[in-house]
Amino acid sequence: MGFFSKNKNEGGLMDVIRCDEQEYLVWKWRPAGEANSSKKENAIRYGSSLRVKDGEIAVFVYKQKDGSMQDFIEGPFDETIKTANFPILSSIVGLAFGGASPFQAEIYFINLSGNIQVKFGIPYFDVFDPRFLDFAVPMAVRGTITFNITDYKGFMKLNRLINFELEDFSKQIKDAVTKYVKGVVTNIPSEKGMPVLQMERQLLQINDYVESYLKPRLENDFGVNLKGLDIATIEVDKESDGFAELKKITADQQTKVTIAQNDVSIKNMQDMQTINAGNMEETLRIQREEAQRAQKLQTETNFIGAHGLNQQTDVLKTAAEGLGNMTNMGSGGGMNPAGMMTGMAMGGAMGGQMANMMNQMGGNVNQQMNTPPPPPQLAYSVSVNGQSAGPFNLQQLQGMVSNGQLTKDTHVWKQGMTAWELAGNVQELTSLFGVMPPPPPPPVI
Secondary structure (H helix, E strand, C coil): CCCCCCCHHHCCCCCEECCCCCCCCEEEECCCCCCCCCCCCCEECCCCEEEECCCEEEEEEEEECCEEEEEEEECCEEEECCHHHCHHHHHHHCCCCCCCCCEECEEEEEECCCCEEEEEEEEEEEEEECCEEEEEEEEEEEEEEEEECCCHHHHHHHCCCCCCCHHHHHHHHHHHHHHHHHHHHHHHHHHHCCCHHHHHHHHHHHHHHHHHHHHHHHHHHHCCEEEEEEEEEEEECCCCHHHHHHHHHHHHHHHHHHHHHHHHHHHHHHHHHHHHHHHHHHHHHHHHHHHHHHHHHHHHHHHHHHHHHHHHHHHHHHHHHHHHHHHCCCCCCCCCHHHHHHHHHHHHHHHHHHHHHHHHHHHHHHHHHHCCCCCCCCCEEEEECCEEEEEECHHHHHHHHHCCCCCCCCEEECCCCCCCEEHHHCHHHHHHHCCCCCCCCCCCC
C-alpha cells in the first residue's frame, strides 16, 4: 500500500510540495513558516502531494550515513507521494515506520527549460603577433553567454544545492568564462595564423573558436550546457604605441612584398619575351631549311631525266659495240654475211628503240624543265596583346581577318623586315582586307 495515507486521524498536516517561482535555476522547497537548514523543515509529512511542472524536475535528497541518495521525479507529475514512485525512499524506509512517521529529505526543484544569460567584459589585455613579438597590442572583449541545465545528475554531482544562489553561481561562471575567453583570444594569432591587425574583422571566426573551447569546460566544471556564445565586440586600442608600431612595420613589409611581386612579374614577362623570340628564330630557321631542301629536291627532279638519258645512252653504246663485233664474226676473220645481216637487223631495232627512248626522255625533261617552282609561302608573325604569335601563312591570315583577329592596325613582321609594321601598310597583305564597295545609287523616282 502507499507509504502515506490521507487519513487525518493519524495526525499531522498535509503539504503540497511545488515550486511557484517564475525565474529560477535551482530552488529549495521549505514548508511555510519553517526556519532554514533545520531537520524539522526536512521532515516530509504523511499525506503530502507532489506537483512538478513540465520542464522541471524535483530531487529528493536523503542524508544517510553511507552518503546521500536521490530520487528524481520529472514533470509533469501531480500525485500523492507513494513508495511505488520513489524507489530510493522505498529501500530506505520500507515498512519500518508503518506509514505513520515522516521521513527526512531535502527537496530541490531544477529548471530544465529556463535559459540563463550572463554578460561578460574583459578589459584590455596584450595580444602579440607571432611575427613581431616586440609589439604588444591591447585588446578588449565583450559578449554574452547563454546556458541551461540538461544533465541534472551531472549538475548535482558538481554543485552543492543547499542554499543555492543563482547570482553566486552566475558569478562563478562569469569568472571562468573571462579566463577562458582571454586565454583563447591571446593564443589565436599563433595557433590559427591570424594577424593581430585583422582580428577585429574576424569576429565570427573567433567566436566559433572560443565557443568550441568553452562548451566542454563549462560542462565538466559546472555541469551546465552552453547554448550559445555571442562575442559582441573585439576592441583594439588604436591609440597604443604597440598598435601604431605594428601597423607601420606591416605596411612597410607589404610594400616590399608588392615591389618584389612586381619585379617577379616583370622578370617573368621578359623571360617570356626571350622565349618567344627564341621560338620565332628557331621557327624561321626550320622554315629556311625546309625551303632550301624543297628547292634542292626540285632541282634534282629537273635534272634526273637528263641523268637517266645519259645512263641509257651508255647502255646503247655498249650494245652497238657488241653489234659491230658480231659483223666480224667468221671462220677466217673475213666478212661474215650472215653476221652482218643479223647485226643490221638488231641495229635497226636498237636504233628505233633508242629513238623512242630519246623522244620520251626528252619530253619528260622538257615537261619538268617547264614546270615553274612553287610560289613562295608567306610567313608573318602577328602581335597579339603585346605577345608575338605565329608565323602564319596566307590562308591562316585570311581566316584571322575574317574573325576579326587581324586588322589593318595590327602589327605584323616577317623575315627580312627591319621592324614591326601595321598590316595595312604592308603591300602584299593589302589584298586580305579587300576594298569596300561604293554605296548603291539612289533609287530612280
